Amino acid sequence: MQNKSKAIQDLYPDELAHCYGCGKNNPFGYQLKTYLVGDETIAHFTPDEKFTALPGSVYGGLVASLLDCHGTGSAAAFACVAENIDLENTETIPVRCVTASLKVDFKAPTPMGTELELIGKLRSIEGRKIWVDMTLSAKGIICATGEILAIKLKSNV
Numbered sequence: 001m002q003n004k005s006k007a008i009q010d011l012y013p014d015e016l017a018h019c020y021g022c023g024k025n026n027p028f029g030y031q032l033k034t035y036l037v038g039d040e041t042i043a044h045f046t047p048d049e050k051f052t053a054l055p056g057s058v059y060g061g062l063v064a065s066l067l068d069c070h071g072t073g074s075a076a077a078f079a080c081v082a083e084n085i086d087l088e089n090t091e092t093i094p095v096r097c098v099t100a101s102l103k104v105d106f107k108a109p110t111p112m113g114t115e116l117e118l119i120g121k122l123r124s125i126e127g128r129k130i131w132v133d134m135t136l137s138a139k140g141i142i143c144a145t146g147e148i149l150a151i152k153l154k155s156n157v
C-alpha cells in the first residue's frame with residue numbers, strides 16, 4: 001500500500017468537510033486527521049479537560065467518536081487503495097464512506113492530556129462493506145479497541 005503525506009479527511013471535498021469529528025471546515029470540531037502509512041492508518045488526538053469523565057480520564061463518548069471518524073477515514077483510504085486511486089496525486093477522493101456500525105470495547109481508562117494514538121487495520125472489503133479494526137492507545141497502552149462497518153455510498157453526494 002501507499003504512504004500518504006496528506007490526511008484522508010483533507011481529500012474530502014470542501015462541501016463534505018464539516019464533520020464535527022474530522023471535517024477540516026468545522027472550526028468547532030476535532031479536525032481529526034487520518035494518515036495511511038504502509039498498510040495501516042494512524043491518527044493522533046490530545047484531549048483536554050473539557051472531555052473529562054472522572055478527573056484525569058477521558059469520557060467514553062470522545063473515545064467512540066475518535067474511533068468513528070478514524071474508522072470512516074480509514075475505510076475511505078482502504079477503499080481508495082483497493083480501487084487503485086492514487087492518493088498522492090489527487091486533490092479530492094471520489095469515495096464516500098459512512099458508519100453503519102461501530103463497536104467499542106473500553107479496556108483501560110483513557111488518560112487526560114496525553115496524546116492518543118489511533119491505529120486502523122483493514123479486516124475486509126466485501127462490495128460496499130468495509131470492516132476496519134482499530135486500537136486507541138496512550139503511551140503504548142491500549143485503552144480501547146473498535147470495530148467499524150463503513151458503507152461506501154452508492155453514488156457521490
Ligand SMILES: CCCCCCCC/C=C\CCCCCCCC(=O)SCCNC(=O)CCNC(=O)[C@H](O)C(C)(C)COP(=O)(O)OP(=O)(O)OC[C@H]1O[C@@H](n2cnc3c(N)ncnc32)[C@H](O)[C@@H]1OP(=O)(O)O
Binds near residue numbers: 012
Ligand atoms: C450521515 C449521512 C451522510 C451523507 C453524506 C456522506 C458523505 C460522506 C463524505 C465524507 C465523509 C465525511 C463524514 C465522516 C463521517 C464520520 C462518521 C459518521 O459519523 S457517519 C454518520 C453516522 N452514520 C449514519 O448516519 C449512517 C446512517 N445510515 C445510512 O445512511 C444507511 O443505513 C447506509 C448508507 C449505512 C446503508 O444504506 P444503503 O441503502 O446504502 O445500503 P444497505 O443495503 O442498507 O446496506 C448495505 C450493506 O450493509 C449492510 N448493513 C447496513 N447496516 C448494517 C449494520 N448496522 N450492521 C451490519 N450490516 C449492515 C446491509 O445488510 C447491506 O449488506 P448486503 O449488501 O445486503 O450484504
